[in-house]
Amino acid sequence: MAPSNNPKTPHIALLPSSGMGHLTPFLRLAATLLHNNCSITFITIQPTITSAESNTLSRFFTSLPQINPLKFQIHPFDPTTATSTDPFYLHYEAIRRSAHLLPPLLLSLPPLSALITDISLTSAFIPIIATLRIPTQILFTCSAAMLAFYLHFPTQFTKNGNEFPEFFDIPGLLPIPKSSIPPLLHDPTNLFTTQFVENGQALIKADGILINTFDYLELEVLDALNGGEVVPSLPPVLTIGPLKPCEFERGTPLSWLDEQPEGSVVYVSFGSKTALSGEQIKELGIGLEKSGFRFLWVLKSKMVDREEKTKDLEKMLSDGFFERNKENGLVVMDWVEQGEILGHKAVGGFVSHCGWNSITEAIWNGIPVLGWPQGGDQRINAGVLERNGMGIWVKEWGWRGEGGVVKGEEIGEKVRELMEDVGLKRGANKVKEGARMAVGEGGSSDKGLKGIVEMFLEDINGN
Structure with a gap:
């Protein structure tokens, strides 16, 4: 026009x-x-x-x-x-x-x-x-x-x-x-x-x-x-x-979410261009499993989406991962409308790279964040979340490719903290009110x- x-x-x-x-x-x-x-x-x-x-x-x-x-x-x-x-x-x-x-x-x-x-x-x-x-x-x-x-x-x-x-x-x-x-x-x-x-x-x-x-x-x-x-x-x-x-961004959230109890799911995404190493992907899967919480994980193995190969998904995760988590977890490699997911009543926490769009969407929906910055502005953004009482981040977890692989046991502990900390939930709701x-x-x-x-x-x- x-x-x-x-x-x-x-x-x-x-x-x-x-x-x-x-x-x-x-x-x-x-x-x-x-x-x-x-x-x-x-x-x-x-x-x-x-x-x-x-x-x-x-x-x-x-x-x-x-x-x-x-x-x-x-x-x-x-x-x-x-x-x-x-x-x-x-x-x-x-x-x-x-x-x-x-x-x-x-x-x-x-x-x-x-x-x-x-x-x-x-x-x-x-x-x-x-x-x-x-x-x-x-x-x-x-x-x-x-x-x-x-x-x-x-x-x-x-x-x-x-x-x-x-x-x-x-x-x-x-x-x-x-x-x-x-x-x-x-x-x-x-x-x-x-x-x-x-x-x-x-x-x-x-x-x-x-x-x-x-x-x-x-x-x-x-x-x-x-x-x-x-x-x-x-x-x-x-x-x-x-x-x-x-x-136009609104769509139908994944139907799997509709079957989960309110606030029970941790959503995991590292943004549209962050690809973790194969070893870190495996440890993240172990951590989500050990956390004991339901999870929705948007997984990227390539920086550019045209290079992504969904057939490699099972090779990236530990043996039997999908069978053990078929009731409590969902892993997808397609593009999702993140705002819709974060606005779903089943989602209670967000493991994020702390890209600014992800943070503003978490704020809009009052979702507490476990920050795991990977590059660029993301550590500075994680500091904004932490100062406002709606997020935590482990400063020892290095940038992408630096500081070694974070083990699943430690990831699981931090996911539990994210999902169980009442103070973080209060902080997220307070910032949400400020945003609105x-x-x-x-x-x-x-x-x-x-x-x-x-x-x-x-x-x-x-x-």
Whole structure:
């Protein structure tokens, strides 16, 4: 559907990057803006890297025909020219190197009030969009704590190379230990590090930063960000979260859940791109079995879903695992609608890698979390959960591939703690109430979202 030519309707284009962790909040924001009387053009990167992205986009546009899809065909590049083998970071780089191809597409549209793009594309796209005089907002898809670190890190990096202090002291946060810094950032030559530093430095050039969090959860660091304490001259940081799941995401939860008692199931998922080692998968299976609780486990053995082979499932787990757990456990390797699962009455706990989408979905449904961070922002996110009393994490459990294999006995003990700790349940419910208030009429995030729409309207009327 073509975008509206109504001069009194803000026309906003959204440009996500790669992977479901970045795509999902953009889809939710697009739907939210649409319901706040904005005209939306949604830019889709072609090709996508995963089947989950392709399938989700198809359902999204079918469900919301009012949204205008705009295909952005990126140029391939020689991956040997980038210091990374991670398919997602290489895809980010392909998008970034194709930035010069976007202006003709944007100029083919009715006039835009703003472009909202992804944090991972910031440094490549802000200079390009500035030539078109289109305001650029950044959607930061992680926590406010991670935003503060994102802004602070380049100052340490340029001062000390990769010689980091034992603790990062950042206004609004408890000291962040060096052990919580993503491992790739310790390599100054890695593509991830290069992108991270360049994007962190470029954030001050944006017109605004939208963030998928809420005041109740991270008020102190948000105040520090907007008070200029983290870095000076930062554009306004507006909370708009937690972004709620869209109607098109709703499906029929696994029927197996309907047969389980209320609050009896621990849900286990490490996100859309985290693949555990074969040895760790086996130990996790042992741990779930030893916990004595029912479990629903979404298992990934490959980073990219197109490479997943369901026929290997039985080989990954201990002999007789499925026969012993046929009544109390379910293991799936397909894409699931996580929000629906976390909202099911049978689910009482969540073993998670602490990706921010997973955390916001747990918060929305009041589900306590056992955090097991695997990379990226996830240790910093786990700290947010812990400080708010709705999550635990074992800091000795290393990053993916580091620190050795965590044994099943220890995993089982922590799962029991997650499912039996009444304080965690109270904490999760309290944060859930804060989230619902934030996005409700007159809440902090409701005001943030309506404020940005009002700003776009004022710009239209001023012109």
